[in-house]
Structures are given as structure tokens and as C-alpha cells.
Amino acid sequence: MATNISIDLYGQTALITGATSGFGVRFAEILSAAGAKVVLTGRREERLIAVKNKIEASGGCALALPLDVTNTARIKDFVDEVEQRAGHISILVNNAGLNIQSSVTALQEHEYDTIMDTNVKGMFFMAQAVGARMLQHKIQGRIVNVASIGAFKPLPGLTAYSMSKAAVTMMTKGMAREWAKNHIAVNAICPGFIKTELNSDWFETEGGQKQITGFPRRRIGTESDLDATLLLLCSSHASFITGSLFTIDDGQLLT
Numbered sequence: 001m002a003t004n005i006s007i008d009l010y011g012q013t014a015l016i017t018g019a020t021s022g023f024g025v026r027f028a029e030i031l032s033a034a035g036a037k038v039v040l041t042g043r044r045e046e047r048l049i050a051v052k053n054k055i056e057a058s059g060g061c062a063l064a065l066p067l068d069v070t071n072t073a074r075i076k077d078f079v080d081e082v083e084q085r086a087g088h089i090s091i092l093v094n095n096a097g098l099n100i101q102s103s104v105t106a107l108q109e110h111e112y113d114t115i116m117d118t119n120v121k122g123m124f125f126m127a128q129a130v131g132a133r134m135l136q137h138k139i140q141g142r143i144v145n146v147a148s149i150g151a152f153k154p155l156p157g158l159t160a161y162s163m164s165k166a167a168v169t170m171m172t173k174g175m176a177r178e179w180a181k182n183h184i185a186v187n188a189i190c191p192g193f194i195k196t197e198l199n200s201d202w203f204e205t206e207g208g209q210k211q212i213t214g215f216p217r218r219r220i221g222t223e224s225d226l227d228a229t230l231l232l233l234c235s236s237h238a239s240f241i242t243g244s245l246f247t248i249d250d251g252q253l254l255t
Contacts, residue, residue, distance in 0.1 A: 007231045010035035013087045014234065017069055017126060018096035020047035022196035023146060026223040027093050027230055032060035034231060039077070039086050041067045042096065069096045069122030070114075079129045088137050091234045092130045094123045094145045099161040112160050119164035124171055127186070131179060140183040142234045145172045147190045148247045165190075169245050176243030186240040187233050192249025195220035216251040225250075 018024040020042035028038045032055045040048045048064035054243060055062040063086050067078050082089060097119045100111045127143055134141040149155075151163035151169045157171045169188055176186040193215070195203055202208045203220055212220050229246050232238055247253060 001169070005237065007034050007235045007237070009091070011084075011233065012036040012090045012234075013039065013084060014091035014093065015039045015041065016093045016095060016128065017041050017067070017123075018146075018230050019051060021193075022198055023194075023223060024093075024095045025051050025225065026226070027095060028062070029055060029058075029060075030227050030230060031091070031234060032058070032062060034235075036091065036234075037061045037063070037066060037086055039063045039082050039089075041065050043068045056132045067129045069126055070117040072121060072125045075122075075129045076126050079133060083133065088139055088140050089130050089133060090139050092127065092141070093230070094127055094143065094236070096122060096126075097146060097164075099158055101157045102160075103157060107160055115160045115164050116245070120167045120171070121163070123168060127171070127175060131175065131184060131186075134184050135179070135182055136184075140239075141174065141185070142238060143184065143186040144230065144233050145186070145188040147172070147188045147245065149151050149190055149192045149247060151190055151245075151255050153253055172245065175241045181240055183239070185233070185238050187238070187241060187244045187246065188228060189229055189233070189247070190245055190247045190249070191222060191226060192252040194223060194225065196223060214255060216254055219250065221248070221250055 014036040016024055016028045019028050019040035027056055028040055028051060034199045040051055040138040042048055045066040052062040052064040105243040145168050148165040150158060154162050170189040172186055226248055229248055
């Protein structure tokens with residue numbers, strides 16, 4: 001029997017953090033193409049406006065509102081503003097994050113704090129604020145946290161980053177369990193090494209090429225490789241999926 005499955009996000013408002021580059025830009029474009037009204041946030045306002053303009057030029061609806069997620073005191077007021085200007089949030093893509101390459105012995109305390117404040121604390125309090133509004137408005141929402149294969153495997157020179165992403169996976173499961181009865185689905189995407197504007201130069205070097213040859217399929221991913229999983233988890237088709245960690249790494253964890 002033929003089955004016609006499509007992803008339709010019309011009428012949905014999706015908030016994407018870290019929407020100034022890399023995954024965040026791609027996520028915003030893909031959700032917009034599926035019909036969602038997208039709210040873009042990040043620290044660099046000029047980049048947000050550029051993404052907004054690109055989405056609108058393609059026929060989408062976008063709003064750009066700058067926010068540094070490490071300023072947790074601002075998050076609740078920010079969510080208020082989003083609701084006033086774009087309607088109730090039904091999808092949160094918790095994508096804001098960073099890494100600092102360093103050995104364990106060389107990592108400075110302020111660098112450690114920067115990683116944890118962005119990747120864990122900011123993500124937690126953003127999900128807290130949006131989740132509270134979903135509960136208040138009885139929205140059967142979707143929250144997608146962006147983790148990493150570093151949550152399961154220590155990445156060289158990225159111990160603190162890997163620690164932060166391991167915390168994100170447990171955060172995801174804890175929130176999913178607490179909000180399951182309210183039909184708020186909380187899941188995480190755990191990408192492997194994927195080429196973005198932040199790492200493209202490295203993967204063109206001899207060292208980067210050598211790293212790629214160590215992967216099972218001897219290739220690096222692209223941002224579009226996350227599209228299908230993101231769309232699934234943000235859609236009504238994810239109604240029976242919560243507390244799950246989706247590893248998208250082309251088998252890199254197998255090495």
C-alpha cells in the first residue's frame with residue numbers, strides 16, 4: 001500500500017538559537033521551506049538580518065532578534081518578545097554552542113566557563129523558558145537540542161566540549177521524561193564531523209584530509225545531511241518519539 005508522508009510545518013513558530021552561521025542557518029532555511037515562521041537568534045545582529053533577508057527573498061517568514069544565551073537573565077523577557085511578535089513557540093531548535101580547542105592542561109578557567117555557559121547553561125534555561133510557555137499554552141511542542149558525537153566519545157583537544165555535549169544528552173532525557181505527559185517531545189541530534197564555514201579551512205589542510213581518511217566511509221558530512229532528522233523531529237510525525245538521541249555521523253563513532 002502506498003504511503004504519502006510529507007512534512008508540513010505551516011502555522012508553526014520555530015525559534016532557532018545560534019542562527020548566525022553553520023547548522024543554525026541551515027536549520028532556519030529548512031524549517032522555513034517546510035512552512036514554519038522562523039525566529040532567528042544569536043549574538044551577531046548583522047548576520048541574523050542577512051539570514052532573515054535570504055529567507056524572505058525565498059518566500060519565507062522570518063524574524064531576527066539578537067540574544068546571547070549566556071545572558072540567562074534576559075531569556076524570559078526574550079521569549080516574551082518572541083511570543084508578542086511571532087506567536088506562541090511550538091518548535092525550539094536549541095542550537096547555540098561553541099568549542100575551544102585545547103589540551104586539558106592548557107584550558108583556562110574562563111574558557112571552560114565559556115563552553116559550559118553557552119553549551120549547557122544557556123541551552124538549559126532557553127529550553128526551560130520555552131517549555132514553560134508550551135505548558136502554559138498547552139502546546140504539544142517540539143524541542144530539538146543539538147549535541148554531538150562528542151557526548152559519547154572524547155574528541156581530541158575537545159574534552160570540555162565533549163563534557164558539555166554529554167550534559168546536553170542527559171538534559172534532553174530529563175526534560176523528555178518530565179514533559180512526556182504534556183506531549184512535549186524533547187530529542188537531541190548528535191552530529192559527527194560535518195563541514196561548515198567554521199571548520200572548512202581545517203578540512204582542506206593535510207591534517208584535515210588525514211582525519212577524513214580515518215572515517216569509515218572516508219568522507220565528511222554536509223549540513224544538508226541533518227535535514228531529514230531535523231524535519232522529522234519538528235513535525236507531527238515525531239509524536240511517538242521523545243527522549244531519543246539521534247546520532248548522524250556516517251559511522252564515525254564506529255572507529
